[in-house]
Amino acid sequence: MSTTTSAHRASGAPEAKLMSGAQILLECLVRENVDCIFGYPGGVTLPLYDAFYDHPIRHVLVRHEQNAAFAAEGFARSTGRVGVCCATSGPGATNLVTGLVDSMMDSIPVVALTGQVSTKLIGSDAFQEADTFGITRSCTKHNFLVKTVAELPQAIHEAFYIASSGRPGPVLVDIPKDVFQAQAHYTPVSSIHLPGYKVYTEGHTGQIRRAGQMIWDAQRPMVYAGGGIIAANASAELLELVELLDAPTVNTLMGLGALPAEHRNFISMPGMHGSYAANMGMSNTDLLIALGVRFDDRVTGRLAAFAPHAKVIHVDIDPAEIGKNRVADLPIVGDVKRVLQKLNKVVRELAPTNQKRNAAAREAWWTQIRDWQAEHPLVPEVSTTEIKPQHVMREIDRLSGGQAIVSSDVGQHQMWAAQFIRFNEPRLWLNSGGLGSMGFGLPAAIGAQFARPDKLVFAIVGDGGFQMSIPELATIANHGLPIKIVVVNNGYLGMVRQWQELFYNNRLSQVELNTFPDAEKLAGAYGFKGRTVEDPLQLVAALDEAIRENGPYLLNVRVSPFENVYPMVPAGGAINEMVLGPPQPVEA
Amino acid sequence: MLQVISLLVENKPGALMRITGLLSARGYNIESLTVARTLDPTLSRMSIVVDIEPQLRAQVIKQMNKLVNVLQASDLTEAAAVRREMVLLRVRPTLNSRPNILKEAEIFGARVVDSSTEGFALEVTGDPEKLDVFIDLMRSYGEIEVTRSGTVVVALEAKKLRLSPPVPKTTISGDANEKRETRNENTIHG
Numbered sequence: 001m002s003t004t005t006s007a008h009r010a011s012g013a014p015e016a017k018l019m020s021g022a023q024i025l026l027e028c029l030v031r032e033n034v035d036c037i038f039g040y041p042g043g044v045t046l047p048l049y050d051a052f053y054d055h056p057i058r059h060v061l062v063r064h065e066q067n068a069a070f071a072a073e074g075f076a077r078s079t080g081r082v083g084v085c086c087a088t089s090g091p092g093a094t095n096l097v098t099g100l101v102d103s104m105m106d107s108i109p110v111v112a113l114t115g116q117v118s119t120k121l122i123g124s125d126a127f128q129e130a131d132t133f134g135i136t137r138s139c140t141k142h143n144f145l146v147k148t149v150a151e152l153p154q155a156i157h158e159a160f161y162i163a164s165s166g167r168p169g170p171v172l173v174d175i176p177k178d179v180f181q182a183q184a185h186y187t188p189v190s191s192i193h194l195p196g197y198k199v200y201t202e203g204h205t206g207q208i209r210r211a212g213q214m215i216w217d218a219q220r221p222m223v224y225a226g227g228g229i230i231a232a233n234a235s236a237e238l239l240e241l242v243e244l245l246d247a248p249t250v251n252t253l254m255g256l257g258a259l260p261a262e263h264r265n266f267i268s269m270p271g272m273h274g275s276y277a278a279n280m281g282m283s284n285t286d287l288l289i290a291l292g293v294r295f296d297d298r299v300t301g302r303l304a305a306f307a308p309h310a311k312v313i314h315v316d317i318d319p320a321e322i323g324k325n326r327v328a329d330l331p332i333v334g335d336v337k338r339v340l341q342k343l344n345k346v347v348r349e350l351a352p353t354n355q356k357r358n359a360a361a362r363e364a365w366w367t368q369i370r371d372w373q374a375e376h377p378l379v380p381e382v383s384t385t386e387i388k389p390q391h392v393m394r395e396i397d398r399l400s401g402g403q404a405i406v407s408s409d410v411g412q413h414q415m416w417a418a419q420f421i422r423f424n425e426p427r428l429w430l431n432s433g434g435l436g437s438m439g440f441g442l443p444a445a446i447g448a449q450f451a452r453p454d455k456l457v458f459a460i461v462g463d464g465g466f467q468m469s470i471p472e473l474a475t476i477a478n479h480g481l482p483i484k485i486v487v488v489n490n491g492y493l494g495m496v497r498q499w500q501e502l503f504y505n506n507r508l509s510q511v512e513l514n515t516f517p518d519a520e521k522l523a524g525a526y527g528f529k530g531r532t533v534e535d536p537l538q539l540v541a542a543l544d545e546a547i548r549e550n551g552p553y554l555l556n557v558r559v560s561p562f563e564n565v566y567p568m569v570p571a572g573g574a575i576n577e578m579v580l581g582p583p584q585p586v587e588a
Numbered sequence: 589m590l591q592v593i594s595l596l597v598e599n600k601p602g603a604l605m606r607i608t609g610l611l612s613a614r615g616y617n618i619e620s621l622t623v624a625r626t627l628d629p630t631l632s633r634m635s636i637v638v639d640i641e642p643q644l645r646a647q648v649i650k651q652m653n654k655l656v657n658v659l660q661a662s663d664l665t666e667a668a669a670v671r672r673e674m675v676l677l678r679v680r681p682t683l684n685s686r687p688n689i690l691k692e693a694e695i696f697g698a699r700v701v702d703s704s705t706e707g708f709a710l711e712v713t714g715d716p717e718k719l720d721v722f723i724d725l726m727r728s729y730g731e732i733e734v735t736r737s738g739t740v741v742v743a744l745e746a747k748k749l750r751l752s753p754p755v756p757k758t759t760i761s762g763d764a765n766e767k768r769e770t771r772n773e774n775t776i777h778g
Contacts, residue, residue: 133602137605137609138609142655142656145601145602162656195598195659196597196659198654318654319650319653319654320651320653
């Protein structure tokens with residue numbers, strides 16, 4: 001088990017070329033099929049940016065490093081490819097941190113390249129020095145500090161392999177300035193060596209067989225599918241299982257689009273702002289088939305009361321997720337795509353002898369689910385006197401037809417978008433699910449539009465998060481990205497205001513955003529079109545205009561300021577104890 | 589109860605930080621930690637004594653096994669294992685109690701590594717509880733200075749190094765016997 005980095009040279013390689021560390025880095029990126037990097041230059045990355053100058057890899061200059069990380073995430077989330085961002089040492093690197101934690105929480109494959117002060121200066125409090133390796137230890141899946149140019153190719157390829165395999169995540173490579181400058185003979189790396197890195201893909205055959213039996217034994221099965229389905233590109237396998245069983249299926253916030261929203265078995269999102277039917281289903285199922293999910297507290301509510309009647313089959317590629325929050329009656333560690341391929345086969349084999357057994361009970365289960373759906377359907381609020389935020393989502397949904405990319409920021413609008421916009425494919429819905437990072441929506445939309453130039457991309461943002469990422473309007477204008485920015489503007493930090501209203505006696509503390517720039521002038525200042533709309537009768541026309549515009553468009557929608565997101569499970573509540581709407585005025 | 593974790597890790601900068609960071613991020617205090625390279629100089633063996641709530645132990649071990657630099661983390665708290673620690677101790681007894689100290693040292697198997705008019709320097713190894721007793725005893729003879737090495741541990745079951753993570757006996761998950769695959773060497777395309 002040798003760890004020599006030079007042990008795996010490709011045989012018969014052409015004579016090694018003398019190249020700088022920066023050129024070697026770019027060569028490694030080309031070999032990893034990188035064609036787009038989001039970054040911001042600085043002192044120690046000068047040698048790298050000199051190499052970018054005449055290199056075919058596209059470098060997108062953002063206006064803040066945090067947005068480079070978010071744009072890389074948008075790129076990765078909308079394609080499944082590794083997103084790459086780049087920043088200089090010190091403040092450049094520390095500005096990436098939020099984006100790294102964000103991709104860590106949502107298991108998004110990102111490689112971050114940071115410059116570091118020269119090796120001889122490390123530890124001397126040099127200008128723009130920060131302990132990037134130490135700072136990012138806990139917010140990456142793994143990180144590297146490359147001390148010599150000889151280690152560089154190995155580190156880069158290992159970084160991409162770690163980021164994209166197993167449970168994906170961010171990997172940072174910190175590269176000192178003198179490593180960029182050093183000249184070395186470059187020979188391509190043909191294999192990598194990670195003796196401690198464990199990836200489980202296949203799933204235990206016996207467990208899968210037992211899962212098949214449990215599935216047919218269930219009378220009220222429910223599929224609970226999450227971001228793991230999307231990460232594993234397992235939508236086709238999920239669809240097959242759902243149709244084989246004819247099981248009601250919920251997709252988590254991270255999993256929207258895993259099963260097409262228009263599929264008859266799709267019962268929307270569960271959890272804190274999930275639908276009544278989804279939460280009642282979760283609370284009454286006798287078999288929860290959990291696929292690529294992590295039983296997040298926003299889904300489960302009070303854990304002790306979550307799915308109290310259910311046995312749990314839990315499939316996840318990360319062994320540490322099994323039993324972390326909810327004990328799994330039947331755990332399967334593996335790639336959910338491979339596991340589902342095998343499981344579907346088992347379920348199909350067992351079907352003839354089992355299909356009829358619980359058919360009546362399952363029929364009744366469906367009736368129950370349909371009753372719940374009818375009892376409290378998710379219907380967007382619409383008014384003729386003011387624009388309801390839900391109404392905005394309904395209209396965007398109509399324009400999207402389940403096909404557009406929607407990059408959302410964080411807060412009320414995120415929940416309404418998740419509730420009312422259909423996603424018929426994976427990788428259309430981009431949002432900061434785990435970390436809940438405001439300022440995510442706009443830069444992530446930039447990353448997605450670069451990755452998928454043919455797609456209609458909406459950035460749905462609140463007036464709070466928009467103002468956190470406002471510098472990126474320059475990036476959008478620069479590249480003429482035809483992103484449709486829809487500001488759902490209620491003049492408040494809406495979700496915080498909602499909680500202050502409901503749980504802090506309506507003492508609205510520091511949540512009013514009473515200054516917002518004139519959208520037309522703001523967009524105009526960047527050279528593209530913008531408009532504010534407040535009349536509900538003009539909403540459709542305004543959105544149509546935004547879509548017809550060839551370039552970027554900033555649509556500022558003034559919505560009713562005091563709208564709350566419902567249903568809502570109060571913090572610490574069980575998910576079947578939903579508040580379904582605002583208190584109704586008592587009639588005399 | 590204190591938990592004893594044995595880890596086999598890559599002998600690389602940052603490996604120690606990742607492991608201790610995982611513990612400190614959860615607010616656990618490390619009671620002792622020893623680390624030294626193994627026969628294979630690219631690997632290190634680490635023994636950690638730490639207090640983790642029983643219901644979270646399996647989770648912490650799993651998280652350790654997820655670290656890219658960790659080849660194997662095992663909970664040896666309840667396993668058949670030998671734990672040893674070394675103490676270096678200086679004691680300044682009165683002149684007439686010097687013979688008693690030598691007697692006590694013999695009982696505990698301690699070696700005298702220095703003797704002067706100032707007193708003795710003693711070296712003793714044993715399981716940590718035994719060393720506690722010895723230290724208490726020495727304290728009764730006068731002022732002492734103590735350096736403890738921290739616990740090192742070796743499992744008694746003769747099992748080969750597994751590259752896949754062991755599932756601790758305490759876990760509920762039924763995948764303990766699962767045949768697991770490990771990918772260590774991977775080919776890069778391009």
